[in-house]
Amino acid sequence: MKNIAIVGATGAVGLEMLAVLKRRHFPVGNLRLFASERSTWQRLEFAGAQIQVEALTEGSFMGVDIALFSAGAEVSKSFVPAAVSAGCVVVDNSSAFRMDKRVPLVIPEINGEDVRFHKGVIANPNCTTAIMLMALYPLHRAFGVRCIFASSYQAVSGTGTKGMEELELQLREHHYAGIPRASVYPHQIALNVLPHVDAFLASGYTREEMKMEGESRKIMNHPHFRASMTCVRVPVLRAHSIAVSALFKRSISVVAAREVLAQAPGLDIVDDPQNNQYPLPIYQAGQDNCAVGRLRVDNVWGNRGLSFWVSGDQLLKGAALNAIQIAELLL
Numbered sequence: 001m002k003n004i005a006i007v008g009a010t011g012a013v014g015l016e017m018l019a020v021l022k023r024r025h026f027p028v029g030n031l032r033l034f035a036s037e038r039s040t041w042q043r044l045e046f047a048g049a050q051i052q053v054e055a056l057t058e059g060s061f062m063g064v065d066i067a068l069f070s071a072g073a074e075v076s077k078s079f080v081p082a083a084v085s086a087g088c089v090v091v092d093n094s095s096a097f098r099m100d101k102r103v104p105l106v107i108p109e110i111n112g113e114d115v116r117f118h119k120g121v122i123a124n125p126n127c128t129t130a131i132m133l134m135a136l137y138p139l140h141r142a143f144g145v146r147c148i149f150a151s152s153y154q155a156v157s158g159t160g161t162k163g164m165e166e167l168e169l170q171l172r173e174h175h176y177a178g179i180p181r182a183s184v185y186p187h188q189i190a191l192n193v194l195p196h197v198d199a200f201l202a203s204g205y206t207r208e209e210m211k212m213e214g215e216s217r218k219i220m221n222h223p224h225f226r227a228s229m230t231c232v233r234v235p236v237l238r239a240h241s242i243a244v245s246a247l248f249k250r251s252i253s254v255v256a257a258r259e260v261l262a263q264a265p266g267l268d269i270v271d272d273p274q275n276n277q278y279p280l281p282i283y284q285a286g287q288d289n290c291a292v293g294r295l296r297v298d299n300v301w302g303n304r305g306l307s308f309w310v311s312g313d314q315l316l317k318g319a320a321l322n323a324i325q326i327a328e329l330l331l
Contacts, residue, residue: 005064007070009035026324034053061087069083077096080092084120097123106122128158136246140248142260147247151231166189170182238286254297281311291312
């Protein structure tokens with residue numbers, strides 16, 4: 001049995017972590033739940049018990065074996081060192097340590113062996129990166145990816161509970177009042193799409209778009225990988241999707257790609273466009289596996305190019321499930 005802490009327990013990802021621990025029968029001994037002061041009135045249910053949410057302090061980690069952090073980069077930067085000093089192994093869902101060379105950045109189906117090299121902290125990748133690589137990495141192993149051009153279609157769950165609440169509120173306001181108000185996003189998200197996820201950089205790309213290139217290089221151990229991304233927020237509650245056109249070193253066909261992808265753990269093939277079968281975020285929501293489809297030889301790169309569409313639950317494989325899978329490796 002392991003003593004577990006969840007930091008950010010009342011957020012969208014924290015609640016999913018709680019559910020995944022229970023569903024996967026993780027051997028939890030003592031469970032402690034931490035959040036900000038304004039959430040300490042709450043009690044959350046786990047395995048038949050009501051657990052009081054506590055305020056986070058530097059002394060919160062005594063006796064904790066594994067701490068699952070999902071409270072943002074600033075909280076991680078402030079409190080992860082204290083957790084490590086207390087002898088705790090941290091699985092961090094924020095961007096705080098992902099590109100630190102001393103910290104493994106792990107998707108268990110891809111580079112799970114990297115957890116062996118942790119020095120107290122293991123990073124969970126960006127949610128969109130994780131979902132994309134579930135399909136791209138098996139193809140890379142077989143055919144050697146060089147670069148991609150891709151666009152993401154990211155659900156509002158990527159912004160947490162407040163993003164989901166704003167979408168639902170705006171849909172109601174549109175129906176009854178006709179003038180939705182925007183506070184979480186710079187523009188109305190209901191009945192709209194925003195080509196804007198995270199802050200813009202001087203290059204014109206956003207931080208989210210550059211995360212996907214940098215994190216993919218690290219996870220795949222592929223320093224020469226290049227990615228030109230456009231990340232888009234869409235009015236979907238859960239599950240991100242990514243349209244990818246990839247150039248490979250070796251020739252590739254749809255048949256060969258499908259054979260490779262059929263063997264990939266954590267990935268389903270949904271690819272029968274003649275019968276309107278392809279991955280849809282509405283069906284991937286709540287599913288552990290990601291799904292890939294729309295497989296086709298790329299029109300630009302010919303037999304060294306493949307285009308595909310991949311979709312997965314941002315709160316599960318993109319966050320909570322991946323973190324629990326890392327914790328399972330630590331067992």
